[in-house]
Amino acid sequence: MDDFLSQLPNIDHTDIRLFAAAVNASSNGVVITNNLLPDQPIIYCNQAFVKLTGYQRDEIIGHNCRFLQSDDRDQKARGLIRDAMDRGEHCQVEIRNYKKSGDMFWNELMISPVANHVGMVTHFIGIQNDITRRKTAENDLANEKQYLEERVVERTQDLQESEAYLASIIETIRESLVVLDENMKVLSVNEHFCKFFKLNESEIIGRELFSLGGNGQWDIPELKDLLLNILPHNNPFEGFDLENDFPKIGRKLLVLNARQVMLKGKYQDRILLAIEDITERREIEQRKEDFISIASHEMKTPLTSIKGNIQLLERKAQRNNDADYIVGFAKTSKSIARLERLIYDLLDVSKIQSGKIEFHYTKFDFDQLVAEAVSGVQVTTQTHKLSITGASQTEILADYGRLEQVLINLLNNAVKYSPLADEVKIHISKVADYVKVSITDAGLGIHLRDQKRIFERFYRAEKITEKFPGVGIGLYVSSQIVKEHKGTLWVESEEGKGSEFNFTIPVNNYK
Amino acid sequence: MNAKILICDDEQEILDITRLILEDEGFDVTSVLDSLSVEKLIEREKPDILLIDLWMPGISGDQIVRNLRRNVLLSDLPVVVISASRDGKEIALACGADDFLEKPYDINALIDTVSKHLVR
Numbered sequence: 299m300d301d302f303l304s305q306l307p308n309i310d311h312t313d314i315r316l317f318a319a320a321v322n323a324s325s326n327g328v329v330i331t332n333n334l335l336p337d338q339p340i341i342y343c344n345q346a347f348v349k350l351t352g353y354q355r356d357e358i359i360g361h362n363c364r365f366l367q368s369d370d371r372d373q374k375a376r377g378l379i380r381d382a383m384d385r386g387e388h389c390q391v392e393i394r395n396y397k398k399s400g401d402m403f404w405n406e407l408m409i410s411p412v413a414n415h416v417g418m419v420t421h422f423i424g425i426q427n428d429i430t431r432r433k434t435a436e437n438d439l440a441n442e443k444q445y446l447e448e449r450v451v452e453r454t455q456d457l458q459e460s461e462a463y464l465a466s467i468i469e470t471i472r473e474s475l476v477v478l479d480e481n482m483k484v485l486s487v488n489e490h491f492c493k494f495f496k497l498n499e500s501e502i503i504g505r506e507l508f509s510l511g512g513n514g515q516w517d518i519p520e521l522k523d524l525l526l527n528i529l530p531h532n533n534p535f536e537g538f539d540l541e542n543d544f545p546k547i548g549r550k551l552l553v554l555n556a557r558q559v560m561l562k563g564k565y566q567d568r569i570l571l572a573i574e575d576i577t578e579r580r581e582i583e584q585r586k587e588d589f590i591s592i593a594s595h596e597m598k599t600p601l602t603s604i605k606g607n608i609q610l611l612e613r614k615a616q617r618n619n620d621a622d623y624i625v626g627f628a629k630t631s632k633s634i635a636r637l638e639r640l641i642y643d644l645l646d647v648s649k650i651q652s653g654k655i656e657f658h659y660t661k662f663d664f665d666q667l668v669a670e671a672v673s674g675v676q677v678t679t680q681t682h683k684l685s686i687t688g689a690s691q692t693e694i695l696a697d698y699g700r701l702e703q704v705l706i707n708l709l710n711n712a713v714k715y716s717p718l719a720d721e722v723k724i725h726i727s728k729v730a731d732y733v734k735v736s737i738t739d740a741g742l743g744i745h746l747r748d749q750k751r752i753f754e755r756f757y758r759a760e761k762i763t764e765k766f767p768g769v770g771i772g773l774y775v776s777s778q779i780v781k782e783h784k785g786t787l788w789v790e791s792e793e794g795k796g797s798e799f800n801f802t803i804p805v806n807n808y809k
Numbered sequence: 810m811n812a813k814i815l816i817c818d819d820e821q822e823i824l825d826i827t828r829l830i831l832e833d834e835g836f837d838v839t840s841v842l843d844s845l846s847v848e849k850l851i852e853r854e855k856p857d858i859l860l861i862d863l864w865m866p867g868i869s870g871d872q873i874v875r876n877l878r879r880n881v882l883l884s885d886l887p888v889v890v891i892s893a894s895r896d897g898k899e900i901a902l903a904c905g906a907d908d909f910l911e912k913p914y915d916i917n918a919l920i921d922t923v924s925k926h927l928v929r
Contacts, residue, residue, distance in 0.1 A: 595864075598893035599820050602913035606826035609916040610833060638913060645895065656896065 327351070327426030329363065333383075333411075333419050337362045341421075350428055352398035363424065366405070368396035379409060386411045386419040392429065404433035474573040480558075482507045482525060485568065494575065496546040507571075511546070518542050524556060525569065533558045551577040590648040594641045601641070605634050632678065639710075642703075643771045647755065650778050657697040657782055664694045664733045664803070668726055671705035675713065682713045683721050690728040694805050696783055701803065704776040704787070708737045708799045711773070714766060716741025716796065732785065732802040739798075744791040752789070753777040776801075811837040812927050815856035817847045817873075818891070819865040823912070827860065827891075830916050831923065844868045848876060851883060858926055863892040863900060871904035878905040887926035891919075 321328050327347030331338045343358045351358070351366065367376065375391035382389035388410050395405040406429045412421040468475060474491035478484055484502050492499055497511055507525075510516040524538050534557035543549045555572040559565045612627035649655040668686065676684045712722040716739040723738040744752060748759040758770040773787075780787040780801050791797035814836050816827050824840040831838050839854050841847055845867040851859065859877075863870040870890055877883045890901035893912040901909040908922050 595893045598912045599823060602893075603822040603826045605913040606830055606916055606919075610826070610830050613833070613916070634913075642895075658899075 327424075327428075329358070329424045329426070330412075331363065331422045331424070333421055338383075338422070347426060350397075350403070350426055351395075357398075366395040368400070370394050370396065370402075375407075379407070382409060383411075383422060386413070392433070395426075403428050403430045405429070474575075476507065476571040476573070478507055478525075478569040478571065480567040480569070482569075484510070491573070494547070494573075495544065511544070513545055515542075515544050521554075524554065525571075529556050529558055529569070533560070549577070550575055551580050587648055587654070590644060594645045597641050601634065601638060605631075605638070608634060635678065639707075639772075643775055646775045646778075647771050650775065655778070655782070657700060659695050659697055661693050661695050662698050664690050664692050665726055667698060667701060668705060668724065668735060671702050671709060672724055674702075675706055675709040678710075679713050681720060682716070684709065684713075684724060685721065686724045686726065688726045690726050690733040692728055692733050692805055694733055694803055696803055697779075700779045701783070704779050704801065705735070705737075707772045707776045708801075712737050712739035712741070712797070712799070715739065719796075728805075729802065731805050733805060734800060734802045736798055736800045738796065740796040743793040743795050743797055744789060745793050749789055749791060753787070811835055812857040813837045813839070813854065814858050814860060814923065815847070815850060815854055816840040816860045817844055817865070817870070818842070818862040819844065820862075823862070823891075827919070830919060834920055836923070844870070844873060847873055851877070851886065856886070858887045858889065858923060860889050860891055860923070861906075863890060863894055863897055871900050871906075874901075874904040874906050889922055889926060 322344045324344060325346050327350040328342070328344040329340050329347055330342040332341045339360045339362060340358055341360075343355060347358070348355055353365075367373075373393055375393035378389055378391050379393075388408075390406070390408045393405050393407055394402050395407075396402055406427040408425040408427075410423045410425075411419045412423060414420050468488050469490075471488065472490060474494050475488040476484060476491060477486045483504060483506055487499065487502055491497075492502070495511070502510060508517045508522060518540065520538075520540050521542075524535065524540075528538075529535050534555065536555045538554040538556065540552045540554055541549070542552070553574045553576050555574075557570045559568045559570070608627055608630050612624065612631065615623035615627060646655060672684050672686055709722065709724075716722070719740040721740065723736075725736045725738070727734045727736075744759055748757075751757045752759060752770075753773050754770075755774040756770045757774075758768060777787045780803070783803050785801055785803040787799070787801040789797055789799050814831055816824055816831075816838065817840070818824050818827070819842060821842060824842065828838045828840050839850065839856065841850055844862075844865040847859075847861070847868075861870040861873060870892070874888050874890070877886055877888065888906040889908045889910060890897060890906045891910045891912060891914060892901070894900070895911065897911060898909040907926055910918060910922055
């Protein structure tokens with residue numbers, strides 16, 4: 299300091315000392331360079347500069363300021379400084395400088411020229427301010443901002459992708475979809491809707507659903523009832539059948555699913571309506587039913603003729619005591635009976651499938667039903683003795699013909715699948731408010747694996763397929779009939795020992 | 810004199826076998842394919858019993874039975890419906906027929922049913 303002061307012109311030393319002390323006490327780093335000496339050496343630095351840079355005073359004085367640059371020479375700020383100094387102008391930059399330790403710090407550098415009385419720049423004063431913390435905070439903020447921007451872009455892309463994904467799902471569905479607001483105005487429809495109903499989107503969007511297409515074709519009382527009355531109390535509502543005549547596409551049978559969005563937010567109260575066209579499916583079902591019904595009816599005519607002729611011939615053979623013919627006709631009669639049952643079963647399967655099987659409930663004596671079914675089957679077999687034990691002594695309300703069909707089916711099975719046995723046991727009982735029949739044979743029995751599946755349509759146990767003809771519908775039809783009566787049909791069996799088929803029917807079967 | 814039976818069905822083979830069975834039992838049988846001429850035939854032949862199919866072209870069996878039941882002279886004629894339809898029994902009883910046989914019928918059932926309604 300004293301060296302420096304001694305170099306100053308001879309003015310009032312007290313003021314200068316004060317200024318010098320002030321500069322030295324400043325928390326900003328201060329350096330003064332001599333512009334007149336080669337390479338502009340530093341001729342003064344204050345304490346703060348020493349503290350800031352980590353260099354000792356003797357490592358600073360006499361050096362050009364560039365030692366603060368380390369190897370980081372290509373900064374834009376450096377050019378600005380050089381230009382300003384060349385022009386002898388003031389400048390302020392933010393520049394990366396390096397401490398003696400090598401640590402970088404951000405320096406907010408102010409350079410001011412000092413000119414002599416003829417305007418020649420003799421010195422530059424540099425004021426350094428360490429703004430590393432501010433810069434770091436700014437950088438962090440910038441990084442954070444950039445990160446957020448990237449995330450927004452990412453999320454936006456995600457949303458766009460998932461929206462496009464959902465839209466493509468919706469457009470791919472072969473079902474018409476409509477979105478309505480709570481006032482039944484159409485907000486959007488999928489492509490299938492436009493195609494199916496032959497409407498342009500412009501004729502749909504923003505219109506009230508019931509006014510679509512003009513001519514009141516969408517003014518359908520059942521649809522109004524669904525959306526205005528049923529849906530509010532039964533949300534979501536599925537499987538609403540609707541039949542309507544649409545001028546452009548004709549009479550259609552539709553199944554509707556409706557759902558009102560309950561989720562709070564921007565989509566609340568919107569109504570989604572999915573419309574499936576089942577016109578063709580119903581037609582095919584109907585045609586299939588008609589076919590089976592007509593085909594089996596047609597089969598019955600020749601069968602009536604065959605059966606009648608055979609029975610008539612059998613009668614004549616009996617009259618003439620013609621043993622050969624009697625045996626032959628008896629065998630033929632058996633085949634005819636099987637064919638007859640098969641036709642009935644086919645018809646029944648078709649009716650069960652379409653839910654059109656009809657039941658006629660009457661009151662009758664259950665034991666008598668069993669007795670009649672047993673004697674009916676007894677006459678068809680010479681090999682097995684069918685014997686009834688027990689009794690229910692109960693009248694039930696049921697379909698006589700259908701239960702007889704179940705009994706005949708089970709009895710025939712018992713005879714058929716016990717070729718080496720000579721007996722089928724039938725036991726009747728009353729269990730709580732059910733009547734129960736058990737039909738026991740000493741036949742092949744059923745493997746555990748097959749026991750549940752034998753009640754399925756067209757299922758046949760593995761081992762019997764070759765030896766015993768059949769299509770596997772008898773037990774299916776029987777179990778459906780028992781089920782309709784709210785009873786149960788089940789089997790208990792051990793392979794090689796025989797089977798016991800049981801069914802129960804509730805006594806008070808009021809539908 | 811043997812009881813007279815009139816059979817009406819649109820299938821010749823049904824008429825043939827039914828006639829064979831009943832004639833074998835000693836009945837006097839007349840058969841007709843065309844349902845539209847049944848009512849005239851009844852008036853002419855005065856059968857003791859009518860056996861009739863349901864589904865026939867021209868006029869259906871149940872319609873014929875309804876017409877008979879409205880006719881004072883013929884309302885007492887015993888009628889047995891013979892049909893392949895499983896709902897035939899309901900239709901038969903609803904239109905006023907006395908009994909129902911499902912095709913393919915059992916010949917004993919045919920003979921028994923016919924005899925039962927001739928006795929009354």
